[in-house]
Amino acid sequence: MVRITSALFTLASLTAFASAQQCSGNGSICPNNKDGVSNTYLQCNSWSHQYQSANCPTGQVCYANPNMPGFVMCGLPGTGGSGTCSGNTAKCAGASGQGSAYLQCNQWSHQYQNASCPSGLKCFNNASNTGVFCK
Ligand SMILES: *[C@@H]1O[C@H](CO)[C@@H](O)[C@H](O)[C@H]1NC(C)=O
Ligand SMILES: *[C@@H]1O[C@H](CO)[C@@H](O)[C@H](O)[C@H]1NC(C)=O
Ligand SMILES: *[C@@H]1O[C@H](CO)[C@@H](O)[C@H](O)[C@H]1NC(C)=O
Numbered sequence: 001m002v003r004i005t006s007a008l009f010t011l012a013s014l015t016a017f018a019s020a021q022q023c024s025g026n027g028s029i030c031p032n033n034k035d036g037v038s039n040t041y042l043q044c045n046s047w048s049h050q051y052q053s054a055n056c057p058t059g060q061v062c063y064a065n066p067n068m069p070g071f072v073m074c075g076l077p078g079t080g081g082s083g084t085c086s087g088n089t090a091k092c093a094g095a096s097g098q099g100s101a102y103l104q105c106n107q108w109s110h111q112y113q114n115a116s117c118p119s120g121l122k123c124f125n126n127a128s129n130t131g132v133f134c135k
Contacts, residue, residue: 021051027070028054030062035081038062041072060111075111079103082112090115090132092123099123102132 023029023044029051031038041062042051056062056074063081065073075081080093085105093101093114102123103112117123117134124133 022049023051024049025070028072030064030072033064035063036061036075036077036079041074076106076109076113078114079112084110085112086110087130089130091129092125092132096125097122100134 021042023042024046026044026046028041028043030041031053039056039058039061040053041056043054044050045052059076060074061077062072063075063079065071065083066081067083073081073083075083080103082103085103087105087107090102090104091112093099093103100117100119100122102115102117104115105111106113121134124135125131126133
């Protein structure tokens with residue numbers, strides 16, 4: 001995560017929550033390596049080599065960052081760590097034409113949110129792979 005300065009300022013209070021787990025560098029992990037559950041994440045302190053607990057923004061949970069191995073990201077529950085998005089983009093949750101679930105970009109939060117085609121219809125990615133249609 002990039003919230004280095006705030007993590008440093010709260011170092012003292014975080015020490016109590018620090019995991020005994022050793023780490024190196026400035027990487028971060030989700031507690032128990034579980035995606036999409038915890039509102040906190042563990043940030044490696046590169047001086048003490050100990051993980052320290054830090055908070056995701058309110059309402060968000062920790063995911064392993066698919067675009068940055070060794071680092072976490074915070075996202076809305078149900079987004080599967082799909083990263084940030086922009087505009088009215090959407091993509092099928094699985095292969096095109098296989099299931100009804102898809103991920104719709106929330107234009108305000110820039111996070112994907114779960115969505116589903118109406119019952120009986122399947123999700124297809126559109127020709128430019130930036131949107132979906134149900135059929
Ligand atoms: C943390 O690690 C990343 C990836 O190696 C690097 O780009 C970044 O500069 C590092 N930040 C600090 C404060 O060391
Ligand atoms: C969103 O979808 C994923 C898989 O498609 C599922 O694991 C997750 O529980 C869903 N989250 C919500 C909040 O519906
Ligand atoms: C795919 O869907 C996106 C989002 O609705 C839309 O902006 C884009 O024009 C669509 N592409 C095609 C080729 O229809």
